[in-house]
Amino acid sequence: MKTYLVTGGAGFIGSNFILYLMEKYGDSVEVVNVDSLTYAGNLKNLESVEKRSNYHFEKADVCNRSELEELFSKYDVDYVVHFAAESHVDRSIRDPEIFARTNVLGTMNLLDVSKKFWSTEDGFLPGKKYLQVSTDEVYGSLSEEEGYFYETTPLDPHSPYSASKASADFFVKAYMDTYGFPANITRCSNNYGPYQFPEKLIPLMIHNALNGHKLPVYGDGKNVRDWLYVEDHAKAIDLVLREARTGEIYNVGGHNEKKNIEIVTIIIDTLLSVLPEDDNRRKHISYDLITYVEDRKGHDRRYAIAPDKIKKDLSWYPETDFATGIRKTIVWYLDHEEWMKQVTSGEYRNYYETMYHL
Ligand code: NAD
Numbered sequence: 001m002k003t004y005l006v007t008g009g010a011g012f013i014g015s016n017f018i019l020y021l022m023e024k025y026g027d028s029v030e031v032v033n034v035d036s037l038t039y040a041g042n043l044k045n046l047e048s049v050e051k052r053s054n055y056h057f058e059k060a061d062v063c064n065r066s067e068l069e070e071l072f073s074k075y076d077v078d079y080v081v082h083f084a085a086e087s088h089v090d091r092s093i094r095d096p097e098i099f100a101r102t103n104v105l106g107t108m109n110l111l112d113v114s115k116k117f118w119s120t121e122d123g124f125l126p127g128k129k130y131l132q133v134s135t136d137e138v139y140g141s142l143s144e145e146e147g148y149f150y151e152t153t154p155l156d157p158h159s160p161y162s163a164s165k166a167s168a169d170f171f172v173k174a175y176m177d178t179y180g181f182p183a184n185i186t187r188c189s190n191n192y193g194p195y196q197f198p199e200k201l202i203p204l205m206i207h208n209a210l211n212g213h214k215l216p217v218y219g220d221g222k223n224v225r226d227w228l229y230v231e232d233h234a235k236a237i238d239l240v241l242r243e244a245r246t247g248e249i250y251n252v253g254g255h256n257e258k259k260n261i262e263i264v265t266i267i268i269d270t271l272l273s274v275l276p277e278d279d280n281r282r283k284h285i286s287y288d289l290i291t292y293v294e295d296r297k298g299h300d301r302r303y304a305i306a307p308d309k310i311k312k313d314l315s316w317y318p319e320t321d322f323a324t325g326i327r328k329t330i331v332w333y334l335d336h337e338e339w340m341k342q343v344t345s346g347e348y349r350n351y352y353e354t355m356y357h358l
């Protein structure tokens with residue numbers, strides 16, 4: 001029986017990862033969800049598993065060493081999966097400090113506590129592993145049409161968010177290189193799917209379109225992102241934990257590059273094809289909602305992952321094609337209006353108003 005300590009398990013990818021583990025392994029794993037519940041953390045995402053005896057929620061801050069030490073004393077942790085982070089690029093441009101605190105110092109703290117509890121006289125307890133959930137943004141930006149990010153591509157972050165994630169990766173590398181600490185790093189492209197907070201492109205556009213609000217496209221709308229369905233990411237992380245050699249770094253992505261404006265039009269088209277003819281919300285939805293707004297500062301032009309290594313070593317591949325994934329995602333948001341109402345009340349409104357002025 002493996003015990004997973006999942007940080008940031010109440011966020012978008014973390015909660016999908018926990019649901020994936022519960023679905024795949026049932027009662028044969030223990031899951032400890034460690035989350036400080038920032039604006040992005042939502043325990044409603046985990047309602048379907050919260051009563052299970054093998055699921056434990058612990059409200060704690062990864063920057064707080066004594067809280068983490070208590071958790072490592074309480075649970076015999078086998079795997080640490082570190083999702084907890086400040087994850088939104090636009091917020092990092094406005095307020096970089098919290099990104100350095102959570103993403104850099106939080107990671108170092110978690111590494112150090114894991115190292116302390118897993119150390120033996122001559123190395124580390126067998127079967128223990130730490131996985132750093134990183135991002136393709138640490139590699140910087142590619143030219144319009146050419147090239148891919150490989151694991152050997154030099155790190156060249158541009159935003160405060162990606163700088164903090166690259167710093168965290170370097171701390172993980174330092175612990176691996178200096179102490180032989182058992183870890184892996186995964187660097188994934190843009191995720192989409194259920195439970196994503198509507199500050200990010202896809203849920204923001206779905207939410208705005210359904211409410212007849214403008215669809216704010218940054219710059220010329222031709223920046224490219226490489227989209228991966230979140231469950232495919234969850235599967236990759238678990239494979240790396242269980243099967244990869246420690247010390248290895250894996251890129252995770254689906255060769256699914258799309259310009260932002262294509263994503264927005266696909267969302268409009270899919271909403272119109274999914275909503276029943278007599279649904280009131282249809283009347284709001286049209287291409288006329290698309291509004292070009294001021295570009296993001298330092299906006300990376302294109303991300304594209306080469307997932308060759310994870311395919312070759314671990315036989316991972318993205319199972320969900322984009323047409324299927326976006327339809328599933330849109331249907332999920334249509335079926336979870338209450339969830340959306342809850343997360344867009346309060347803090348979100350202030351954020352939206354100061355960010356967009358629309
Ligand atoms: P998210 O913002 O939805 O969730 C982050 C979670 O971390 C929230 O539940 C929040 O409460 C928690 N958290 C924040 N600060 C914390 C702290 N100090 N202590 C404990 N918990 C804290 O993020 P996400 O989109 O699910 O991303 C998860 C991870 O995956 C991040 O590390 C991100 O960099 C990485 N990543 C995200 C994507 C993507 O497309 N979303 C792609 C590649 C990598």
Ligand code: DAU
Pocket residue numbers: 087088089090134135136137188189190191199200201202204216217218223224225260296303
């Ligand atoms: O590539 C992986 C990264 O993907 C993760 O590490 C980050 O945590 C995650 O937030 C995401 O970063 P992006 O900046 O690529 O995602 P976002 O959804 O914020 O934006 C996607 C693209 O859409 C980007 O080019 C900016 C653009 N955009 C975004 C928003 C929110 C718009 O044009 N309008 C918008 O309102």
